[in-house]
Structure formats: structure tokens, C-alpha cells
Amino acid sequence: MFEGEIFGLIGPNGAGKTTTMECVEGNRVPDKGTISVLGLDPRRDANTLRQRIGVQHQEAHLQKRIKVWEAVDLWRSLYTRVVDSDTLLARLGLESKRDSWFMNLSGGQKQRLFIALALIHEPEVVFLDELTTGLDPQARRAIWGLVTGIRDRGTTVFLTTHLMEEAERLCDRVAIIEHGRLIEVGTPDDLVQKHCPERTVVFTSDDSNVGGRMQALGPVERADGGEVGAVAEGGAATYTIRGAGDDFVTDVINVIAREGIRVRGFRTEIPTLEDVFLKLTGHGIRD
Amino acid sequence: MQPRFLQGFWKLTWLETKIFTREPMGFVATLVMPLVVFIALGRAFGVAKPVAAPQVDIPFNVAILAAVLIALSAVQSLVAIISIYREGGILKRLRATPLSPVTIMGAQVVVKLAFTVISLSLLMLAGRRLFPGIRQVNVFSFTAAVLLSTFSILSLGFVIASLVPTARFAQPVGAAVLYPMLALSGLFYPVDRFPRALRAFAYLFPTTHAVALLNGVWDGSGWGAHWVNVAALLVLFAGYTALSTRVFRWE
Numbered sequence: 001m002f003e004g005e006i007f008g009l010i011g012p013n014g015a016g017k018t019t020t021m022e023c024v025e026g027n028r029v030p031d032k033g034t035i036s037v038l039g040l041d042p043r044r045d046a047n048t049l050r051q052r053i054g055v056q057h058q059e060a061h062l063q064k065r066i067k068v069w070e071a072v073d074l075w076r077s078l079y080t081r082v083v084d085s086d087t088l089l090a091r092l093g094l095e096s097k098r099d100s101w102f103m104n105l106s107g108g109q110k111q112r113l114f115i116a117l118a119l120i121h122e123p124e125v126v127f128l129d130e131l132t133t134g135l136d137p138q139a140r141r142a143i144w145g146l147v148t149g150i151r152d153r154g155t156t157v158f159l160t161t162h163l164m165e166e167a168e169r170l171c172d173r174v175a176i177i178e179h180g181r182l183i184e185v186g187t188p189d190d191l192v193q194k195h196c197p198e199r200t201v202v203f204t205s206d207d208s209n210v211g212g213r214m215q216a217l218g219p220v221e222r223a224d225g226g227e228v229g230a231v232a233e234g235g236a237a238t239y240t241i242r243g244a245g246d247d248f249v250t251d252v253i254n255v256i257a258r259e260g261i262r263v264r265g266f267r268t269e270i271p272t273l274e275d276v277f278l279k280l281t282g283h284g285i286r287d
Numbered sequence: 288m289q290p291r292f293l294q295g296f297w298k299l300t301w302l303e304t305k306i307f308t309r310e311p312m313g314f315v316a317t318l319v320m321p322l323v324v325f326i327a328l329g330r331a332f333g334v335a336k337p338v339a340a341p342q343v344d345i346p347f348n349v350a351i352l353a354a355v356l357i358a359l360s361a362v363q364s365l366v367a368i369i370s371i372y373r374e375g376g377i378l379k380r381l382r383a384t385p386l387s388p389v390t391i392m393g394a395q396v397v398v399k400l401a402f403t404v405i406s407l408s409l410l411m412l413a414g415r416r417l418f419p420g421i422r423q424v425n426v427f428s429f430t431a432a433v434l435l436s437t438f439s440i441l442s443l444g445f446v447i448a449s450l451v452p453t454a455r456f457a458q459p460v461g462a463a464v465l466y467p468m469l470a471l472s473g474l475f476y477p478v479d480r481f482p483r484a485l486r487a488f489a490y491l492f493p494t495t496h497a498v499a500l501l502n503g504v505w506d507g508s509g510w511g512a513h514w515v516n517v518a519a520l521l522v523l524f525a526g527y528t529a530l531s532t533r534v535f536r537w538e
Contacts, residue, residue: 027383047291052387057383061375063302065309078385101309150390172465 001125001173004158006147008171010164010277016180018058019162021129024158026057038124051079054118054126056111058133058160064103068094068113072120079121092116092146096287115146119155125152128159131168135220144170164274174273178281183226188273195279196271197244201252204265206236213255219241292389299386299394307398313367314327317360318406322372325353325410329418344479347475348420350414351501354429355469355494357406358437361399362444363461368395370457379538388537404430407465432504436497439520442527443493449534465494472498493523 001007009017022028023035026042026049035042040049062071072085087097092112097105106114111131118126126148132140147170151157161167168188175185184191211228214220220228223238241252249268256263269273308314328349372378381391407430414421443464451460471478471485472494479487489495496516503513510517 027379050383056382057380059376059379061377063306063372065306065379066302070305074295074298074302075297075384084492117446170330219341 001156001158003156003214004151004154005172006151006159006170008167008174009158009160009172009177010162010167011177011239012272013162014176014279017162018129018178019180020177020181021127021158021160025053025127051081051121052124054121054123055126056114056118056126056131058130060114061110062102062113065101067099067101068105069098070114072116075117075120079098082121083119085120088116088119091149093142097146099125106139107135108142110141111143112146115143115150119150123155125156125158128157130162132161132163144207164277168273176277177278183280186278191273191276194273195276198271199243199245199248200269201241201243201249202238202265202267203241203256203263203268204236204238205261207261209259212262213259214239214241214252217241217248217251224258238265290336292387295384295386296390296394299390300392300397303398304401307402313364317364317402318409320360321356321406322409322413324356324395325349326413326417328352329414335415348505350410351498352474352507353410354407354433354501355436355472355474355497358409358433358440358497359465359469360406361403361437361457362447362465364442365395365399365441365444366448366451366461367454367457369445370451371529373448373536374454375538376538379478382537384427387509392445394416399441400434403434407433422505424507428504428510429455429473429501432500434518435498435517437480437495439524439527440497441526442531445531445535447528449531449536455458458485468492468494469497474498490519491523493520496523498519 009020011017013071017026023030024037026037026046029043037049038052040052040256042049068089069085072089076085089098092115094109094112094116097109097113102113115128115131118128131147132143134224135143144166147157147159151172159170161170171188173185173187174191176183176191184195186194190250210220215228218241220239220241222228223240226237228239243251255261333348369378372381380393410428411426444461447461447464448457451457459515471481471489471492472490478489478495478499481489496519500510500513500516500520502514503516
């Protein structure tokens with residue numbers, strides 16, 4: 001990992017994300033191999049390391065009837081260097097919840113409190129495990145904003161997720177693991193470029209001059225199964241054309257412009273991390 | 288530099304005390320239930336006279352029953368809290384902080400002992416006001432005996448807490464261990480009249496020694512006469528603690 005980046009560990013449920021996280025935090029003994037965090041051994045130097053890293057666990061809880069400020073106060077008393085609690089709660093939008101019991105917080109508020117507890121001692125690295133699992137889309141987006149903010153303040157973020165959208169939006173670099181093995185590391189864009197260069201353009205047209213030059217760019221298919229170039233019954237037909245590389249979409253647009261093809265609808269399909277994952281592992285993330 | 292187990296200890300203890308008082312059911316059950324048993328049985332059967340001889344037909348000592356119930360409810364409450372904390376991942380979360388495991392557990396024990404003292408004080412107050420003829424025992428000696436007993440039984444509570452699979456089982460499993468212990472404790476039927484095998488079995492439980500010690504304090508024979516029970520409570524405490532550190536699960 002690099003300093004100051006958001007690094008994501010992605011993989012399906014049961015791939016070993018949480019296990020890896022626990023080993024790195026020193027809460028679990030690895031079967032074999034060595035781990036180094038900030039140059040320290042997570043088991044041997046656990047006490048030193050805990051002052052320098054922050055953690056948030058998947059589906060964690062606190063005492064039901066603990067108040068937000070009490071949790072923050074307890075955590076503050078455990079670390080040598082701490083941030084001001086009011087500023088921290090304000091930053092996470094929890095200032096109005098200071099006196100609320102943990103059990104009365106919403107899912108998003110609970111996660112924000114856990115982020116606050118993970119950040120209370122200004123850690124150099126913060127570990128976030130499945131931070132947004134079970135949250136509604138708004139709460140999820142709010143959390144993404146907070147995580148980006150953590151990175152922008154100079155803290156390195158290590159997170160796990162099984163949501164490809166989350167990894168794509170949030171992470172500077174991702175590592176894909178499956179069955180406990182690392183299969184690939186890189187920026188989301190690079191991984192997509194490397195493993196899934198294909199691009200697809202889908203457009204709708206009632207012109208008969210779609211064939212020819214278009215077919216020179218790549219295979220063209222018609223959605224209704226009719227012959228490319230023939231006039232479709234009822235006027236318009238939808239065409240799918242596949243190719244690869246950065247210039248492909250531009251090439252298609254150029255052909256459309258040069259041939260004067262009348263286009264009623266146009267969209268591109270660009271592969272995502274999920275496609276990369278599918279390709280590398282042979283099955284989808286949600287299997 | 289303070290010892291590591293003291294870091295956050297008093298803060299956590301105070302916090303757990305406050306949290307405990309916010310749970311009305313547990314709070315009331317711990318403080319009030321033994322008191323109700325004491326008053327109801329005391330009214331019905333009369334408060335006990337000292338247990339002088341191993342006669343079967345003498346009424347059991349209601350005050351000592353109430354005192355043991357205080358200890359047992361503290362243990363029940365500890366088992367429940369630990370299993371809930373484990374199931375909810377609270378133990379795991381606390382353990383990922385610089386808090387030492389001894390601190391996390393120690394705070395719970397101190398809270399339980401504190402409420403034992405409060406509960407016992409209420410009991411003694413009720414005894415003095417409602418049963419004027421009740422035997423005046425040495426308050427400090429009796430309190431110390433109850434605390435030592437609670438402490439020892441709590442260590443068994445940790446073993447139970449290690450073994451219950453989920454919070455739902457905490458209550459029934461706790462009761463299944465603690466109430467037979469109470470039945471065998473010698474409170475209702477003298478232990479030395481048990482068949483030999485059962486007697487040996489009964490001595491494995493802290494409650495048996497607790498009842499013997501409390502009877503001793505009650506009838507004035509004192510700690511010296513019951514040093515064997517005191518030693519047994521300490522040995523059982525050490526044994527159960529050692530066992531629970533081996534079998535305890537944090538998640």
C-alpha cells in the first residue's frame with residue numbers, strides 16, 4: 001500500500017477479506033507467513049500498533065445503552081494523542097446525537113460513530129471492513145464522502161467491500177482476492193483496461209445504410225435478428241457493435257457522421273470492475 | 288506509567304455501571320428480586336434462627352438464602368451481559384482497542400460486586416426494619432463473606448459464559464447450573480447428610496462453601512472456624528478462572 005491512498009480489498013463473500021483484515025490488525029493469528037504494518041508485527045507489537053492504526057469491524061456493535069459521547073470519551077482515554085471530540089463528531093454529522101443511546105442510532109449513524117472511534121487518535125492507517133453493507137443508498141453515499149475526506153486529510157485508508165461500485169468510486173487502487181489468494185492489484189481503470197478492453201456501442205436507427213463501413217469496425221448485430229443493412233420492419237432497428245480500445249467509440253461516431261446515419265438512440269457499454277472480476281474468477285461477485 | 292490493566296479501567300467500570308442502571312429489567316431484577324424473596328419468605332416462615340444442629344426439620348435460613356440469591360443473580364447477570372456482548376461483537380470491538388482483556392472483564396466484575404453490596408445493604412435494612420427480632424450479625428463480616436462468595440461464584444459464571452453458544456441460551460444454561468448448585472449448597476438440607484458421592488460433588492461448587500461460611504458468620508463461629516471454606520472459595524476461584532481463560536471465546 002502507498003501512503004495517503006484508499007486501498008480496497010475486493011472479493012466475494014467468504015474470499016478472506018475479513019480474515020485478512022483481522023490478521024493485519026493483529027486480532028487473528030495467520031496460519032503461515034509474516035505480516036508487517038507500518039514496519040511492525042501486528043501480534044508482537046500489538047500495543048504500539050493500536051496507537052497508530054484505527055479499525056472498524058464488519059457489523060460491529062457497542063453496548064445498546066451507551067451514549068455517543070460516552071463511547072467517544074472512553075476511546076479518547078485509551079490513546080496518547082487524540083483529537084477534539086466535538087470537532088470530530090461535527091465532522092461526521094453526529095453532533096446532534098451526542099446524548100443518544102447507541103441502540104437508537106440509524107445504521108448510517110452507527111457506522112459514522114464507528115468511523116469516529118477509528119479516527120479518534122489520528123491514526124496513520126485506518127482499516128474499514130464492509131463499511132456500507134446494509135445501508136441505504138443515501139447513507140452509503142454520505143459514508144463515501146467521509147472516507148474520501150479521511151484520505152484527503154492525509155490518512156491512509158484500507159477497506160474491504162464486495163460492492164464493485166463502491167470500489168470503483170472510492171478506491172485509488174484495489175486488490176482482488178478469491179479463496180484467500182490475491183489475483184490482481186491495480187487502479188480500477190487500469191484493471192478494466194487490462195482485462196476488459198472491449199467496448200460496445202448500442203444504437204437505434206431506421207436507416208438502411210448501417211452495414212458497410214460499420215462492419216469494418218467490428219461485428220454488428222441486429223437486435224431483431226434481421227440482416228444488417230436491410231430496412232427494418234416498422235422502421236427502426238437496434239444495432240450492437242463490438243470492438244476494443246480507446247478509439248473504438250470515436251470510430252463508431254465518425255462512421256455515423258460520415259455516412260449520415262440517422263440515429264434515434266445511442267449508448268456505450270464500458271466494462272466495469274465487476275466485469276474484470278467475472279473474467280478473472282469465472283463467476284460473478286454475488287455467487 | 289500506570290499498569291496496563293488500569294488504563295481505562297475506572298472509566299469503563301463507571302460507564303458499565305451507568306449502562307446497567309439504564310436497563311430497567313435487569314436492574315430491578317438484580318436489586319429487588321432477592322429482597323422480595325427475603326421479605327415474602329420471612330413473613331411466611333419467620334426469619335431464621337441460627338442453624339445450630341443438623342436437624343432436618345429446622346426452617347432454612349431465609350436471610351442466607353436471600354444473600355446467596357444476590358450472589359447468584361449477579362452471576363446470572365454477568366453471564367447474560369457477556370454472552371450478549373460476545374454475540375453483538377462488542378467484546379471484539381473493545382478488544383481491538385488498547386483496553387486489556389483483564390480490564391474488559393474486571394470492569395464487569397467490579398460492577399457486579401458493587402451492586403451486590405447495594406443489594407445486600409437493602410436486604411439488611413429491610414431485615415432490621417421489618418423483622419425486629421432478627422439476629423444482629425456483624426455487618427462487615429457478613430458483607431465480606433457475601434462478596435467473597437460472589438467473587439468465587441462469578442468465576443464459575445465466566446466458565447458458563449464461555450460455554451453458552453448464544454445469548455438466547457445464557458438464561459436457561461445459567462439457571463440449569465446455578466439452581467441445582469443452590470439445591471446442593473446445604474442451605475435446605477445439611478450437606479453432611481448427603482450420600483457420599485453427592486457430598487463430594489456438592490463440595491465442587493462455590494455455593495456450598497459460601498453457605499457454610501455465611502452460616503458461620505451468622506451463628507457467630509466466625510471466619511476462623513470456617514477457614515477451610517474460605518480456602519475452598521479461593522481455590523475454586525483460581526481453578527474456574529484458569530479454566531475460563533482457556534475456554535473463553537471473544538467472538
